[in-house]
Amino acid sequence: MIEIKNVTKKYGNKTALKNINFDVNNGEIFAFIGHNGAGKTTLIKAITGIHDFDEGEIFINGKSIKTDPIACKKEMAYVPDNPELYENMRAIDYINFICDMYEVPQNVREKNISRYAKTFEMENNLNDTINSFSHGMKQKTALIAALAHDPKVLIMDEPFVGLDPKAVFDMKEIMRAMIKSGKTIFFSTHILDVAEKLCTKVAIIKKGELVKVGSMKAIKGDKSLEKIFLELEK
Amino acid sequence: MGKLFSLLKASMTDGMQIFRISKNSAKGKKSNQTGLLIAIAALIGFSIWVYADKLLDSLTDVGAGFVVLTLFVIITSVLTLVEGIYKSGDLLFNCRDDDLMLSLPIKKSTVLFIRVFKLYVFELLYNSLFLIPAMIAYAIRTDVSWTFYLSSLAAILLLPIVPIVIGCIIGGVIVGVSSRFRLKNLVQIIVTMAFLLGIFIVFSNINSVIAGIAANATSINDVITRLYYPAGAYIGMVTNFSIINFLIFIAVHIAIFGVMLLVLSKIYYKINSRAKTIKIHTHKTAYKIKRRSVIHAIIAKEFNKFINTPVFVINAGFGLVLFVVACVLVNVNLDSITSFLQNYDVELDFNLAEIVKQFAPAILFCLIVMASVMSSITSSMISLEGRAFNILKSIPVKPTTIIISKVLAAVLVMLPFILIGDLIMFAKFDFNLLEIILILLASIVLPLLAELIGIALNLKYPKMNAENDAEVVKQSISTLIATFLGMGITALTIFIVAQTLSSGAPLDLVLGGGVVVSILICTGLIIYVDKIGTKKFLQINV
Numbered sequence: 001m002i003e004i005k006n007v008t009k010k011y012g013n014k015t016a017l018k019n020i021n022f023d024v025n026n027g028e029i030f031a032f033i034g035h036n037g038a039g040k041t042t043l044i045k046a047i048t049g050i051h052d053f054d055e056g057e058i059f060i061n062g063k064s065i066k067t068d069p070i071a072c073k074k075e076m077a078y079v080p081d082n083p084e085l086y087e088n089m090r091a092i093d094y095i096n097f098i099c100d101m102y103e104v105p106q107n108v109r110e111k112n113i114s115r116y117a118k119t120f121e122m123e124n125n126l127n128d129t130i131n132s133f134s135h136g137m138k139q140k141t142a143l144i145a146a147l148a149h150d151p152k153v154l155i156m157d158e159p160f161v162g163l164d165p166k167a168v169f170d171m172k173e174i175m176r177a178m179i180k181s182g183k184t185i186f187f188s189t190h191i192l193d194v195a196e197k198l199c200t201k202v203a204i205i206k207k208g209e210l211v212k213v214g215s216m217k218a219i220k221g222d223k224s225l226e227k228i229f230l231e232l233e234k
Numbered sequence: 235m236g237k238l239f240s241l242l243k244a245s246m247t248d249g250m251q252i253f254r255i256s257k258n259s260a261k262g263k264k265s266n267q268t269g270l271l272i273a274i275a276a277l278i279g280f281s282i283w284v285y286a287d288k289l290l291d292s293l294t295d296v297g298a299g300f301v302v303l304t305l306f307v308i309i310t311s312v313l314t315l316v317e318g319i320y321k322s323g324d325l326l327f328n329c330r331d332d333d334l335m336l337s338l339p340i341k342k343s344t345v346l347f348i349r350v351f352k353l354y355v356f357e358l359l360y361n362s363l364f365l366i367p368a369m370i371a372y373a374i375r376t377d378v379s380w381t382f383y384l385s386s387l388a389a390i391l392l393l394p395i396v397p398i399v400i401g402c403i404i405g406g407v408i409v410g411v412s413s414r415f416r417l418k419n420l421v422q423i424i425v426t427m428a429f430l431l432g433i434f435i436v437f438s439n440i441n442s443v444i445a446g447i448a449a450n451a452t453s454i455n456d457v458i459t460r461l462y463y464p465a466g467a468y469i470g471m472v473t474n475f476s477i478i479n480f481l482i483f484i485a486v487h488i489a490i491f492g493v494m495l496l497v498l499s500k501i502y503y504k505i506n507s508r509a510k511t512i513k514i515h516t517h518k519t520a521y522k523i524k525r526r527s528v529i530h531a532i533i534a535k536e537f538n539k540f541i542n543t544p545v546f547v548i549n550a551g552f553g554l555v556l557f558v559v560a561c562v563l564v565n566v567n568l569d570s571i572t573s574f575l576q577n578y579d580v581e582l583d584f585n586l587a588e589i590v591k592q593f594a595p596a597i598l599f600c601l602i603v604m605a606s607v608m609s610s611i612t613s614s615m616i617s618l619e620g621r622a623f624n625i626l627k628s629i630p631v632k633p634t635t636i637i638i639s640k641v642l643a644a645v646l647v648m649l650p651f652i653l654i655g656d657l658i659m660f661a662k663f664d665f666n667l668l669e670i671i672l673i674l675l676a677s678i679v680l681p682l683l684a685e686l687i688g689i690a691l692n693l694k695y696p697k698m699n700a701e702n703d704a705e706v707v708k709q710s711i712s713t714l715i716a717t718f719l720g721m722g723i724t725a726l727t728i729f730i731v732a733q734t735l736s737s738g739a740p741l742d743l744v745l746g747g748g749v750v751v752s753i754l755i756c757t758g759l760i761i762y763v764d765k766i767g768t769k770k771f772l773q774i775n776v
Contacts, residue, residue, distance in 0.1 A: 088539060
């Protein structure tokens with residue numbers, strides 16, 4: 001579960017996030033949408049402990065990211081929008097490195113790496129260095145590394161960008177399977193159709209302020225999410 | 235022309251971060267950092283001025299003050315050549331803005347010009363640090379006219395060109411050749427090291443080359459001109475100014491730069507494309523997964539980064555290789571050093587071989603200090619993470635563990651070289667057991683100390699958005715400070731060791747004192763890294 005309480009983040013005089021409040025419960029897929037520069041990545045980086053924030057609190061399964069960041073990070077996995085990985089490593093070495101950081105037992109990592117490499121059709125590429133990969137292949141490598149340690153909370157920034165249609169389909173299936181087992185998924189996206197079909201809850205951010213948050217049904221009613229979003233952007 | 239200026243402006247604004255440090259820096263912090271840079275530049279400038287002035291003491295009496303200018307022109311030219319060789323591989327052929335630059339509707343020669351110009355501006359600034367104080371010292375001691383200032387201005391602006399051109403051509407050839415191999419980074423490292431050692435050997439034997447030229451020259455200036463035209467032409471203008479020679483001097487440099495651009499731009503795109511091509515040879519589905527401890531995994535990751543970054547290896551490795559070479563030379567033929575020094579008219583009123591034998595442990599201690607502080611690896615380790623730094627910030631590992639793992643990785647890189655040097659010296663000289671223990675302790679503690687200083691500097695002055703690795707390794711404020719701090723620590727160590735030994739202090743006590751002081755400083759730095767370094771680590775936003 002992710003609890004975001006009165007989070008404010010400033011860059012000098014500019015307020016990037018203003019008093020953000022919402023919860024993401026276990027078993028929910030939560031979409032976070034907003035235009036470019038609205039503050040999506042800033043909030044995601046605050047949740048994952050990459051960037052600090054000025055006011056408020058963020059809890060991951062009851063633990064504070066400010067006071068107990070290591071315990072929080074152990075619970076979650078993060079997939080960035082632009083997968084800047086260790087370019088000179090082989091994909092398998094990178095994934096293994098991330099597993100080492102999360103102290104994943106040998107049998108678990110073997111099972112999960114094999115499973116997700118097969119799902120994302122990367123089995124034949126794991127021995128290649130990451131600098132030979134396309135954007136999509138890097139994204140798949142980052143996803144395998146994130147999923148390999150079986151996180152309770154999965155946080156992704158634009159996870160579908162660069163993925164081929166089959167990988168998008170498989171990723172959606174993985175996400176559905178994860179929430180069935182009570183896990184939490186929070187991701188930002190510009191692909192509103194996917195968000196609408198996949199997510200149980202949604203938050204819309206505009207210029208650092210939340211303008212809508214709630215269940216997908218309650219937010220969009222009979223309209224499409226795209227229409228609601230465009231109306232709010234006016 | 236407008237396009238070129240726009241491109242130059244964009245490129246220089248982005249590339250000269252060393253002089254802006256951080257866009258996000260607070261005003262006060264910014265002025266502190268600028269002040270620090272100015273202070274370092276002033277300190278170097280003052281030291282060079284004092285040294286040049288000392289040299290001029292005896293030379294002006296015999297009317298050969300210009301030799302000081304020659305000396306500094308040659309030194310800066312060699313340094314620029316060395317820098318050009320191993321920086322051009324990254325600055326010209328490993329730029330992250332390649333996709334943008336090569337997709338713009340501009341000539342490839344323009345792209346090449348912008349990149350070489352960037353290198354030129356940095357070398358111009360570094361050269362000025364050495365040349366301007368020497369020129370001022372000469373101007374104060376000698377009765378100079380306005381033509382001296384005109385010639386010197388032209389020299390400051392034009393002298394970096396020839397070594398840069400040669401460096402870029404050699405760098406281009408190295409990248410071109412190494413890109414044909416699967417392990418191109420390794421080949422690039424080996425070939426570049428070979429070139430640099432070659433330059434080192436040539437300059438070690440320069441006296442015989444000079445003797446050969448001098449035999450066929452009519453004056454000192456003729457010797458210099460035959461040896462290296464830019465130096466000779468500049469000294470010619472200083473001693474006997476002629477407007478024709480002045481114009482030829484300018485024309486020759488512009489022509490050399492133009493011809494290099496013309497020739498290299500023909501093959502630039504080809505070499506650049508090949509350098510960026512990744513050869514994939516494996517299609518094996520079998521892969522090994524092995525669980526490691528967190529520290530082991532981070533150290534392995536750092537090794538991977540180190541060996542795949544040629545400019546990083548060459549920068550750190552050259553000093554370590556020279557350390558081993560120095561130990562081998564002392565071991566193989568100590569007596570020849572005396573005759574080597576005599577070749578340079580250095581008359582010794584003592585037996586050098588005996589002195590070295592008597593104080594071998596202290597000399598080795600000083601050499602270890604020099605090799606450690608001059609090969610600071612960690613001063614660019616944080617910056618080299620670039621945007622991948624967020625991976626380290628998102629993993630469930632304490633920043634202290636990450637920082638210390640990086641330090642340990644750097645120490646492990648240095649340790650084999652230092653231990654080889656130790657063994658060579660142990661084999662040649664009679665070290666007692668206590669001295670062996672103290673030297674072995676120093677061989678661990680001193681690299682640790684150097685790398686803790688390096689990481690502390692890099693955490694304070696990170697450069698996370700560099701265009702290429704050379705900008706981080708050679709042109710960032712943390713590496714710059716680490717280099718000059720290293721020089722200072724080496725000089726201070728030699729001074730303290732020499733002073734304490736000459737005052738009659740026992741050798742073992744001096745060595746032991748050095749080790750104890752180093753351990754104390756290391757402890758202080760570990761506490762600093764744990765308390766303040768981790769905060770700095772978390773404050774780095776990419």
